[in-house]
Amino acid sequence: MNNNRIGIDNDSETVTSNAAQPKKLCKYLKKRKVILITFTIIVLAIIITIPIVIIKAKKTNSEKTPTTESATTSTSTTTATPQWTVTGKMSVARSAHTASTLANGYVLVTGGTDSNGVYLNSAELYNPLTGTWTTTGNLNAARYIHTAFTLADGSVLVAGGASSTGIFLTSAELYNPSTGTWATTGSMSIARKSHTAATLANGSVLVAGGFNSGGYLNSSELYNPSTGTWTTTGNLNAARSLHTASILANGKVLVTGGGSTVGALNSAELY
Secondary structure: OOOHHHHHHOOOOOOOOHHHHHHHHHHHHHHHHHHHHHHHHHHHHHHHHHHHHHHHHHHHHHHHHHHHHHHHHHHHHHHHHOOOOOOOOOOOOOOEEEEEOOOOOOOOEOOOOOOOEEOOOEEEEEEOOEEEEEEEEOOOOOOOOOOOEEEEOOOOEEOOOOEEEEEOOOEEEEEEEOOOOEEEEEEOOOEEEEOOOEOOOOOOEEEEEEEEEEEOOOOEEEEEEEEEEEEHEOOOOOOOOOOEEEEEOOOOOOEEEEOOOEOOOEEEEEE
16 A cells, blocks of 8 residues: 555656646746847847947048148148248339339339439339349439330330429330330320329220329320320320229220329229
């Protein structure tokens, strides 16, 4: 009897053990499933996050680059700011003179007046390579507030101006850069100072306005380099002196401002 009971008890324990195994397996599988799902979520999160981080990093770098370049440009611009530096002094102090650039790059300065009110006939040349001045041939007539213009053949035409108080000039002369000398040429029809001169596309020189003993002028005339003569042309709409004349790309001449009997002018006109 005892042996039979013991046998039954062993069988019961075996059955109980076998019944518990599926539950453990199910629990184990659930745990594995949770781990697998968690791992999958982490991997997906990494896969999604990494490209976003890379894109943001690139965007940040691209935003920083212009700032850096801008700072560099700003620094470069500041460093390259144009400045004035002294160069050689003229041999004679002068004001109300003219300056013309020659074909060889030299600058020809003519006439003017000094601090003592002496009207000058002297002229000198500036050498941009050495920064020095050398004297050249004197004008045939002392003059100031005149005009000077470089012609197509390289010579310089000086016209008009005043030689002393109340004396206005009609005379004109030509500078020859090869010889450093001056030669007289045809005189203007009207004496004038404080006028303008502009070279036209055809080589003629247009002189306009100015002032003389009769007051402010509206007259204009043309110099022909081929003949050395002057001819009158259309008058300005407003008499003016100490104005400006600029040659435009279309060949026209723009005259602006100046002084007149009514004071300073804001008017402008085209020739």
